[in-house]
Amino acid sequence: MKAAMFGLLLAVQFLTRLPVPLACPWTPATRRWAARAYPLVGALMGGILGAVGTLLEAVVPLPLLALALLSLWVALSGGLHLDGLMDLADALGSNAALEKRWAIMKDPQVGSFGILALVFHLAWKGALLWALLDAGASPWWLVPIAALGRLGGVGLLVGMQAARPEGMAHAWRQSLTRRDLLLAVPVPLALLAWVPGGAWLALGLGAFIIIYGLAVRRAFGGLNGDIVGAAIEGGELWLLLIAWSWWSFAMA
Template sequence: MKNAGYGLLLALQFLTRLPVPVACPWTPATRRWALRCYPLVGLLLGGVLAGAAALLQGALPAPLLALALLSLWVALSGGLHLDGLMDVADALGSNAPLERRWEIMKDPQVGSFGMLALVFLLAWKGVLLWALVDAGVSLAVLLAVPALARFGAVALLRLAPCARREGLAWAWRQDLGHRDLLLALWPLPLLFWLLPGWLLLFGALLIFLLLYGLAMTRAFTGINGDIVGAAIEGGELWLLLIAWSWWSFVTG
């Protein structure tokens, strides 16, 4: 249980900007537990978002509430995954040979393609949050989306090939097995009681992961940490779009 506790703290330190002033050991056991806790951390982040939405509903008009939720969402993760999104966008937008794309991805400076990707992703997320809030969608959607997207990151790490035997993605991958992927699912059945139709979101996530994994393998021969971070951002956007579509055209 000690390793499980350290794993949860590691996952919080790595995926969020929540203050966790504990020096956690970096061992295979704690890394495995950290990966198993990725969806749980997503559920915690979603809980903060849903709590904020519940407190602010009625006090703010829908556009301002959506902007406040989006700002909180970015602040909780510290923009970590957005950085990966911009790096991947710059590399893909360059149309350069493979080795040059890797150099561009590692460059700390942000290019025009990265900025465009950031602006459009945040714009789409904000507008979809506005539409969901305006439609009175269950706040459980805010629980489901971050949790499912972070499970997607674990699935991508386990099932997609690593492009290079270096970096964080390779380090995490060494200690991740199929059993760990199954154990990462354990917080998600909670959504069954809170959000009818969450299996639709889960199925949509699997489709996204398949297409995204194939595209990244074709473009870069595999994944790395930036690609996994971009998958979390892209997965959240895709799930918000699916949630809005389901609510508008099926239950609306």
């Protein structure tokens, strides 16, 4: 149980900027438990967003509410996954050979493709969040969306090989098996049973991860931390689109 507790705290430390005043051991056991807790931490982030949204929705206009929730969403993660999105966009936008793409991804400088990806990603995410709330959905819908986004990251770590024998993704990947993915599923599965249209969110996430995984395998030969982070951001955006579509058409 100690490994499970440390694993949960490690996941909170790694995925969020929530204060955890404890040094967690970095071992294969704690990494396995941390990966299993990814969706739970996503649900925690979504719960904070849902609570804040519920408090503000009666007094704040929808555009400002969507912007406030988006800002808090970024702040909770510290922009961790957005950094991966920008690095991936710069590497793909270069249209360079494989080794050059890897060098660009490791470069701490952000290029024009990364900036454009960040701007349009946040614009679409904010617009879809606004549209989802305007369609009548509760801010608590963000709980399953954030949980599923991080489940997608675990799915990639388990299902794909690391492209290089180095870095965070390789370290996580070495410790994980399919059992860890199965143990990460109960939290988002319970959340999907709680929201209308949950099956569509699950199917949408599965389709996104399969297509994304095939695309990055072709482009890079495997994954690294930036690719996993970009998948979490992309998965959340895709799930927002599915949720808005459901509320706008199926619930109309």
